[in-house]
Each structure stands twice: as structure tokens, then as C-alpha cells.
Amino acid sequence: MIVTSDEQLDKLKTIGSICAVVLNKMAEALRPGMTTAELDDLGRILLEQAGARSAPQLTYDFPGATCISINEEVAHGIPGDRVIGPGxxxxxxxxxxxxxxFADMGASYVVPPQNEVLMRLCRDGRKAMWAGIREVAPKAPLANIGKAIGKFAKKGGYTLITNLASHGVGESLHDEPGEIPTWPDKSERRNIDEGLVFTIEPFLSLGGKYARDSDLDDGWTLVSDPKAPCVQYEHTIVATKRGPVIVTVPQG
Incomplete structure (x- = not known):
């Protein structure tokens, strides 16, 4: 999607703020002993109260209002009876x-007691996202995003999942210009159009390089290959002359 009016930007900020509030409240409720279904129910209720609809349910008939992935799971975890444990x-x-x-965002959290290795991974996962966000400007190469994230990851001794990409968003959950690599990719030669709406969501790992279908064989859940802890942080961005505008933040 390309934003061409203040009205469009305002509507993106509205749904972006809703996503941010819901994510923050789900994170605040996160505790050992609850199931992922219970956590997802909170997200579903909050979305309904805000007059919003779950994008994965609306678009793909996903069996949950949100995606909740634990430990070995990298992405698209289905909420269910799995119990969230300490650490x-x-x-x-x-x-x-x-x-x-549409707007899209994500974040990773360590349930207390907090392991220092995982806490550092979370901290640096957020930094990796921001390394990419800082590269956003009209006419700049899209490849700069992946290059910046890759440089950060390499310096910290991390790996990146290289088959889960960022993507266009706005008028649909997965919009033009399609997938956007958040790792160094020499084949990426497109430039960022002014007003382009897209996500930046690197998957930073302690050894994982790819995401593959899990042994659950549920058609959704992905795990890292090789098996390793992995975090994801994601914002929805609009490229403007003034720099990147992040819409997935609480308003007011």
C-alpha cells in the first residue's frame, strides 16, 4: 500500500494503536500457569472491544485471534492448551x-525467572529491528534494511531466520510490494517508495537459520532449523519524507 492522504495515515494509526494496546495488555497478563488459549482469549476480547478484527482469522481462517509461539516455536503458534511455564x-x-x-506487530518476552541469555537475545532482537527501521527513507534501497540487520546480527554473534520476511501491509495483511528480506540479500534491488506501508520484523536467533514446519503437523506452527532460541520484534512502518512513521504505537 502507498499512503496518499492524511485520512489513510490516520486510519493506519488507529488500527496500529489498537494492535499496540492489545499486545501490551497481553504481555502484562503473561504469567506461568496460564495456557496460550487463555492469553489469546484476552487478545480476542480486546480486539472486539476496539471494533477490530483479527487479521489472520479474517485473511487465512487462522485458528486463533493472535499467534503465540513458545520456546522452540519461531512463528504462527496456534493458541491452545499448552501451559506457559517459568522461564x-x-x-x-x-x-x-x-x-x-491492517496493521501488524509482534514482540518476544521471557517469563520470570528471567534467563540472562534469553533476556539479552530479546534486547538485541529489538535493537535489530531498530537497525532496520533507521534505514527507511523514500528512494532508499530496500536492501539497506537487511544489510543493517545483518551487520548487527553478525557483530553480536547471532544468526537470522532467512525464510521469514517482512512484508507490505495496509489494505491487506500481506500487501504490495510482497516480501522484504530482513537479512542481507544481493538479489533485492527495489527502492522504497514514498508512502510505502510495510513491516520490519527480523527473526534473531542463537543459531537458527530457517523456519520449518513443526512436528505438530498442524499446518501453521514453525520451528527453527537448526533448533535454537529465536525472537521476533515487529512494527508497521510508513516511509515518509520526514523519515519512518511507526503506526503500531499507542495513541494518546
Whole structure:
């Protein structure tokens, strides 16, 4: 999607704010002993109260309002009867639609007691995302995003999952210009158009390089290959002359 009016930007900020509030409240509720279904129910209720619809349910008939992935799971974890335990690494991904506009965001958390290695991975996962965001400007190469994230990852001794990409968003959950690599990719030769709406969501890992289908064989859940802890942080961005505008933040 290309933003061409203030009205469009305002609507993106509205749904982006809803996603941010829902994610923050789910993170605040995260505790050992609860199931991923219970955590997802909270997200579903909050989306409904805000007049928004779950984007993965709306788009793909996903069996949950949000995606919740634990430990060995990298992405697209289906909420269910899995019990969240002390020290677990939990990723929450919230994407939603309101008034025809979509936003997408995610973050990873360590359930207390907090392991220092995993806490550092979370801290650096967020930094990796910001390394990519800082490269956003009209006419800049899209490849600069992956190059910056790759440089950060290499310096810290991390790996990146290289088959889960960022993507266009806005008028649909996965919009033009399609997938955007968040790792160094010499084949990426497109430039960033002014007003382009897209996510930046690197998957930073302690050894994982790819995401593959899990042994659950549920058609959704992905795990890292080779097996290793992995975090994801994600914002929805609009490229403007003033720099990147992050819409997935609480308003007011």
C-alpha cells in the first residue's frame, strides 16, 4: 500500500494503536500457569472491544485471534492448551483490521525467572529491528534494511531466520510490494517508495537459520532449523519524507 492522504495515515494509526494496546495488555497478563488459549482469549476480547478484527482469522481462517509461539516455536503458534511455564520464551504477534486497514506487530518476552541469555537475545532482537527501521527513507534501497540487520546480527554473534520476511501491509495483511528480506540479500534491488506501508520484523536467533514446519503437523506452527532460541520484534512502518512513521504505537 502507498499512503496518499492524511485520512489513510490516520486510519493506519488507529488500527496500529489498537494492535499496540492489545499486545501490551497481553504481555502484562503473561504469567506461568496460564495456557496460550487463555492469553489469546484476552487478545480476542480486546480486539472486539476496539471494533477490530483479527487479521489472520479474517485473511487465512487462522485458528486463533493472535499467534503465540513458545520456546522452540519461531512463528504462527496456534493458541491452545499448552501451559506457559517459568522461564519460557514467548512471542506474541498481533495483527488486525479496522475500517479496511491492517496493521501488524509482534514482540518476544521471557517469563520470570528471567534467563540472562534469553533476556539479552530479546534486547538485541529489538535493537535489530531498530537497525532496520533507521534505514527507511523514500528512494532508499530496500536492501539497506537487511544489510543493517545483518551487520548487527553478525557483530553480536547471532544468526537470522532467512525464510521469514517482512512484508507490505495496509489494505491487506500481506500487501504490495510482497516480501522484504530482513537479512542481507544481493538479489533485492527495489527502492522504497514514498508512502510505502510495510513491516520490519527480523527473526534473531542463537543459531537458527530457517523456519520449518513443526512436528505438530498442524499446518501453521514453525520451528527453527537448526533448533535454537529465536525472537521476533515487529512494527508497521510508513516511509515518509520526514523519515519512518511507526503506526503500531499507542495513541494518546
Amino acid at each position: 519460557d520464551l514467548v512471542n506474541i504477534d498481533v495483527s488486525a483490521e479496522k475500517d479496511g486497514y
